[in-house]
């Protein structure tokens with residue numbers, strides 16, 4: 001019974017608020033790739049160049065400081081991480097992992113994922129919770145009168161990004177929300 005209820009609730013939630021996109025996250029989407037391909041030389045205190053891919057904290061610092069342009073949020077083409085890994089897929093001598101010393105280059109799909117993660121702003125787990133305004137659950141109602149509870153994350157031209165219970169993020173078109181919910185999104189996005 002409980003399972004069934006859960007299923008129905010989840011299903012109606014998916015139907016009601018279709019998942020258009022989920023922002024990629026370092027810990028969930030990127031670290032598993034790096035673990036296999038990079039940790040051998042880039043983990044722990046002896047990591048090459050101090051680049052500890054196994055430490056979210058260290059990586060977050062590199063991102064924040066823009067250190068050596070390793071990761072420039074929003075710009076994979078200028079990010080050494082992406083440049084090196086792409087070179088790696090082309091057997092370039094400067095590529096990462098280094099020729100013949102690593103576990104082989106990453107796959108095309110993995111390279112794309114790294115590029116997408118950086119392009120989306122190189123999000124780390126918990127980034128969404130960093131803002132003071134986050135964490136408060138609001139009601140969001142769409143034009144068919146259905147309401148869900150979710151935490152406001154951000155507002156983009158694609159719509160409002162909401163975090164559902166359980167941490168899943170969805171992007172919902174603003175135009176499909178009631179005027180009141182649209183107002184709420186704009187207020188949360190603008191009112192610093």
Ligand code: HEC
Nearest residue numbers: 037038040041048049068070080081084096097098101102
């Ligand atoms: C076999 C060891 C090894 C592996 C595996 C390896 N690296 Fe490296 N990496 C190094 C070394 C050594 C350096 C330092 C090179 C230097 O200082 O010129 C380095 C430097 C880097 C840099 C800094 C480049 C710069 O110009 O600032 C990045 C970014 C990097 N690695 C990313 C990666 C990624 C991502 C992976 C996995 C896909 C990886 N590395 C796998 C050995 C490795």
